[in-house]
Amino acid sequence: MEKAVIKKLRGLFSVMGAVFCAVMAMMICQTADAIYYNEKTATVDYDYQVTDSFEGVDAKYVLGYSDTGYYCCAGYVSRFYEEKFGVIVYNINIIEDKPSVYCFGKSAELREVKTPQPGDIMQDKDYSHVAIVKDCQGSTATLIEQNYKWKWNEQVYTVINRKVLTSNHYFYRLYINGVEQSLDLDTTKPVIANAGCENITGNGYTVTADISDNRAVASVKVSTYYKGDSSKAVTRVYKSAVNSLSHTVKVSDLGGKDGYYVTTITAEDEAGNNSEQVIRTYVDTTAPTISEAKVENITAKGFDISCNVSDKSGVSRVVFPTYPTKSGESTKKYAEGGFDGKKAEAYVSVDEHGAKSGEFTVKITAYDKYGNCSTKTVKANVKPATSVKVNKVSLTLNKGKSSVLTATMGGGSGLTDFVSWKSSDSKIVSVSKGKVTAKGVGKATVTAFTTGGKSAKCTVTVKGSIGDASVAAIKTQVYTGKAISPAPAVTYGGKKLTKNKDYTVSYSSNKAVGKASLKITGKGLYKGTKTVNFNIRPAVVKNVKVVSTGEKNVKLTWKKVTGADSYAVYRYNGTSKKWKRIKTVKTASCTDSGLAPAKGYSYKVKAIKKVSGKEYISADYSKIAKAVTKPKKASCTAKAADSGGISVSWKAVGGASGYEIYVSDNGNDFVKSAQVKSARKSAVLSGFESYSLKMVKVRAYKTVNGKTSYGAFSQAVMVIVK
Numbered sequence: 218m219e220k221a222v223i224k225k226l227r228g229l230f231s232v233m234g235a236v237f238c239a240v241m242a243m244m245i246c247q248t249a250d251a252i253y254y255n256e257k258t259a260t261v262d263y264d265y266q267v268t269d270s271f272e273g274v275d276a277k278y279v280l281g282y283s284d285t286g287y288y289c290c291a292g293y294v295s296r297f298y299e300e301k302f303g304v305i306v307y308n309i310n311i312i313e314d315k316p317s318v319y320c321f322g323k324s325a326e327l328r329e330v331k332t333p334q335p336g337d338i339m340q341d342k343d344y345s346h347v348a349i350v351k352d353c354q355g356s357t358a359t360l361i362e363q364n365y366k367w368k369w370n371e372q373v374y375t376v377i378n379r380k381v382l383t384s385n386h387y388f389y390r391l392y393i394n395g396v397e398q399s400l401d402l403d404t405t406k407p408v409i410a411n412a413g414c415e416n417i418t419g420n421g422y423t424v425t426a427d428i429s430d431n432r433a434v435a436s437v438k439v440s441t442y443y444k445g446d447s448s449k450a451v452t453r454v455y456k457s458a459v460n461s462l463s464h465t466v467k468v469s470d471l472g473g474k475d476g477y478y479v480t481t482i483t484a485e486d487e488a489g490n491n492s493e494q495v496i497r498t499y500v501d502t503t504a505p506t507i508s509e510a511k512v513e514n515i516t517a518k519g520f521d522i523s524c525n526v527s528d529k530s531g532v533s534r535v536v537f538p539t540y541p542t543k544s545g546e547s548t549k550k551y552a553e554g555g556f557d558g559k560k561a562e563a564y565v566s567v568d569e570h571g572a573k574s575g576e577f578t579v580k581i582t583a584y585d586k587y588g589n590c591s592t593k594t595v596k597a598n599v600k601p602a603t604s605v606k607v608n609k610v611s612l613t614l615n616k617g618k619s620s621v622l623t624a625t626m627g628g629g630s631g632l633t634d635f636v637s638w639k640s641s642d643s644k645i646v647s648v649s650k651g652k653v654t655a656k657g658v659g660k661a662t663v664t665a666f667t668t669g670g671k672s673a674k675c676t677v678t679v680k681g682s683i684g685d686a687s688v689a690a691i692k693t694q695v696y697t698g699k700a701i702s703p704a705p706a707v708t709y710g711g712k713k714l715t716k717n718k719d720y721t722v723s724y725s726s727n728k729a730v731g732k733a734s735l736k737i738t739g740k741g742l743y744k745g746t747k748t749v750n751f752n753i754r755p756a757v758v759k760n761v762k763v764v765s766t767g768e769k770n771v772k773l774t775w776k777k778v779t780g781a782d783s784y785a786v787y788r789y790n791g792t793s794k795k796w797k798r799i800k801t802v803k804t805a806s807c808t809d810s811g812l813a814p815a816k817g818y819s820y821k822v823k824a825i826k827k828v829s830g831k832e833y834i835s836a837d838y839s840k841i842a843k844a845v846t847k848p849k850k851a852s853c854t855a856k857a858a859d860s861g862g863i864s865v866s867w868k869a870v871g872g873a874s875g876y877e878i879y880v881s882d883n884g885n886d887f888v889k890s891a892q893v894k895s896a897r898k899s900a901v902l903s904g905f906e907s908y909s910l911k912m913v914k915v916r917a918y919k920t921v922n923g924k925t926s927y928g929a930f931s932q933a934v935m936v937i938v939k
Contacts, residue, residue: 254352254359254378254489261366261373269377270435271351271361272336272400273487274300280373283364291316293363294338294347301336302391302398313344315389325393333358333388336400340387348379351489356383403488405431412482412494418588419502422478424464426494430486438483439464443471447479459484468500475502475529501530504591505583515633517573517601517669519566522552524593526561528585535561535583542576542596552579567599573669574599601669602626602634612663613678614655616685622651622675624665634667646677655679657710658742681709683720683739684747691751693836696730696780696826701753707737719743730755730780731828755781755824758839764806766926768814771844773822774806778835781824785834789819796821796838815848815872815928817921848873848917848928855913855934858901863913863936866899870917870928877927878902881912884933905938912936 259268264279265288274297279288286292291309298306298318304325308317316338318325330337337350339360348362357380366375391398412426424441428434437459442450451470455462466480478498485491510524526532535556540549550570554563565577581593604627612620624636638648646661647654653663658681666672689706702724707714714720720737727733730753737747760776773786786807787796800807812818821838853867865878875894879887880902890902905911912935917928 256359256376256378256380259375259377261375268375269361270487271297271349271489272301272402276361276363278363278366278373278375288363290347290362290364293361294349297349298338298391301400302393304391304393306338309347310340310344315340315387316347318391320393323393324395325391327389328392330388330390331383333383334390334399335402336391336398338389339381340389342385342387350388351378353383357381358383358386358388403432403486404490405486406490406492407434407484407486409482409484409492409494412496414480414496414498417498417500419500419504419585420469420588421465421467422498422500424462424466424480424482424496426462426482428459428462428482428484430484430490433487434459434484435487436485437462438485439480440483441466441471441478441480443474444477444479466498468502473502475500501528501585501587502589503529503585504589505532505585507581507583507591507593510581510593510595512579512595512597515597515599517599517634517667518568519564520577520597520599520633521562521564522554522579522581522595522597523560523562524581525559526556526583527559528583528589531586532556532558533584533586535581537563537565537579537581539565539570539577539579541570541572542578544570544572546578546580549580565597572599574601598631598633600631600633601628602632602667602671603628605636605665605667605671605673607663607665607673607675609675611676611678612653613680614653616655616658616679616681619652619654622648622653622663622665624651624673626667626671634669634671636665636667639664639666645679653677657681658712678742681739681743682745683707683709683737683743684745685709686714686720686737686743686747688737688747688749691735691749694733694751694753695756695836696753698779699728700724701727701733703735703751705735705737705749709743714743727753729753729828730826730833731831752833754833755826755835757835757837758784758822758824761820761822761839761842763820763842763844766844766846768847768849768928769812770808770810771812771818771820771846772806772808773820773842773844775822775839777805778824781826781835783825783827785823785825787821787823787838789821801825812846813872814846815870815874815917815919815926817843817845817919817924819843843922843924845919845921845924845926847926848919850929851876851915851917851931853913853915853931853934855936857936857939858903859939860903861905861907861938862901862903863905863911863938864899864901865913865915867915867931869895869898872919873917873928874920874925876915876917879914879916879930881933882910884912887912887914887933907938909938910935911938 261278266278267275268278269276283289295306298304304318304320306316306318315327333350333353339348348360350358351361352359360379366373407430410427414422416423437455440450440452480496483493505526505528508525512520514521537552537554538549539552552563552565577597579595584590606625608623640646640648640661640663642661645657645659648663658679660678663675664672686707686709691703694701720740723736725734733753734748734750739745755778758775762774764774765772783801783803785798786800788799790797820842824835826833848870851867851870855865858864873895877889878891880890881887891900893900912933914930914933916930919926
């Protein structure tokens with residue numbers, strides 16, 4: 218092959234040496250444009266190097282002379298036809314004629330063609346070199362070959378996918394039993410699916426993809442460069458079949474800058490078909506910024522830490538690993554904290570570290586969303602008090618008053634402790650910063666305690682004024698002639714007080730009708746006095762009776778009430794539906810005059826005692842006494858009726874419920890013969906003996922609520938019965 222190349226160039230460059238000719242041959246080979254296969258110069262660096270492959274048949278090169286045998290140009294053609302078509306090719310470049318082929322049991326031959334197709338044999342017209350056609354576009358054929366090489370400065374070179382003009386070469390196609398043979402070419406590109414990036418951090422990321430091909434993936438090339446600088450790309454080629462790609466990109470290999478990184482995945486199958494997919498990935502390599510870190514509120518229990526944290530990609534978390542400085546970082550524990558997007562805060566509890574005092578180290582560590590982290594170290598010195606003392610062990614206050622207690626801590630200077638205050642019963646005593654305020658009567662303990670657990674106590678007694686107590690209203694008492702001593706119900710702040718424990722009671726003016734009083738005197742936790750008044754009234758009037766009624770009056774009597782000096786008489790008003798006081802009398806009787814005839818009336822009575830110009834009246838009414846005034850006197854006429862009867866008539870009496878008719882034989886012994894309702898004004902009496910003499914009279918009556926009152930009889934009328 219080397220001789221053939223030089224022979225072709227010798228006519229044009231007779232004055233140039235063999236080395237210069239080899240260089241020109243390389244340049245000529247690179248002149249034709251690649252269509253499906255890119256033509257490129259490659260180096261042969263070692264024996265048996267695979268420089269190209271077509272349909273699974275590798276082209277292998279050696280560094281030395283190889284005009285015959287396995288690694289010569291004819292060796293590749295023979296191997297290709299045996300593997301792809303099952304025939305033997307021989308007599309290649311032996312004579313100035315096309316090669317020969319043999320197929321067991323079949324007729325095989327090579328026929329010259331002008332337009333080659335993949336798999337055809339190419340032969341130089343000087344019969345010095347053969348190759349296999351990979352592709353043909355127009356007048357240009359692309360070859361795969363062995364032993365097409367030259368040497369320059371001790372380096373062996375070759376051309377992959379060399380392009381040749383079809384008019385300058387012979388091309389042969391295989392026929393078996395007269396049938397044209399062709400390759401089953403793979404023209405389907407590999408498929409790159411689900412391409413993306415995972416585990417993106419400030420250090421880099423992982424490129425993943427699923428890669429498949431209708432036959433087999435021959436290689437996958439992954440090339441990454443920093444934005445706009447593709448000349449410094451980092452490339453890796455995976456030669457074995459890759460179906461599930463997982464490729465790690467280290468940004469440190471590409472300058473380690475913030476920004477976008479461009480990764481190109483190129484998958485190629487054995488036929489040279491390839492697919493490409495580009496992925497742009499942003500990587501932040503800059504750690505968060507921690508500023509204004511500080512320790513505050515140091516106590517024997519712990520301390521607060523805070524700082525500001527910022528990052529252009531966003532802070533993902535801030536942690537606070539803490540340890541006693543003398544114990545070392547291996548004893549660190551993480552304090553619980555929070556981050557609001559700008560400020561991070563945490564509280565360190567020294568108890569969790571098993572240390573009561575000393576220096577603590579906190580290494581504030583902030584992470585961004587890319588895993589970049591920065592650290593800021595702060596220290597806190599914890600020194601608790603050794604004791605605490607309150608200036609008073611006991612204190613007495615009146616309710617509503619205040620007093621200030623002070624607490625002194627022991628342990629020298631530089632203490633990080635502080636004193637807090639607490640009341641055992643905030644309803645009795647409240648305390649704030651040592652100020653004690655009496656809220657309710659009783660006893661409570663006020664404790665001063667340090668955050669380190671030291672404490673001191675003060676017993677506070679709160680006294681109340683009985684004048685602030687609540688006393689339930691004492692109901693009106695009834696005069697008995699003896700001392701009346703009702704028991705008061707006393708409460709203070711909702712608490713019921715106990716007689717003789719919390720207070721005592723004394724009475725005055727509590728025997729006679731009038732105003733009486735009791736005095737409550739505080740005792741124990743209560744001081745002062747409180748006076749409460751109550752009334753003593755006459756007893757309820759009893760035995761109220763109606764003793765007589767007239768047409769316009771009613772007379773009442775009742776039992777005299779001891780201690781009373783007068784009585785109030787009440788009559789019910791049917792119009793207003795109320796009881797109205799109508800008279801005040803000194804005696805135990807009363808006549809109500811000026812009433813309407815034939816009408817019902819109701820009465821009640823109360824007893825009265827006048828003391829210092831004020832009436833004290835019995836708390837309740839007497840029972841009701843009911844009366845009905847008499848109807849007016851009736852007038853009548855009478856006459857004989859047929860068949861032993863008497864016809865009687867009369868004038869209507871206002872308000873009467875009805876009328877009664879009385880008959881007498883002698884004018885003295887009258888007997889009621891009839892009773893009729895008020896709507897009637899006459900009646901006929903019967904059953905009398907004929908020619909007998911009778912005397913007749915009539916009276917009206919009024920019935921109210923079952924109680925009946927009778928009016929005066931009319932004048933008797935004489936009648937002779939027929």
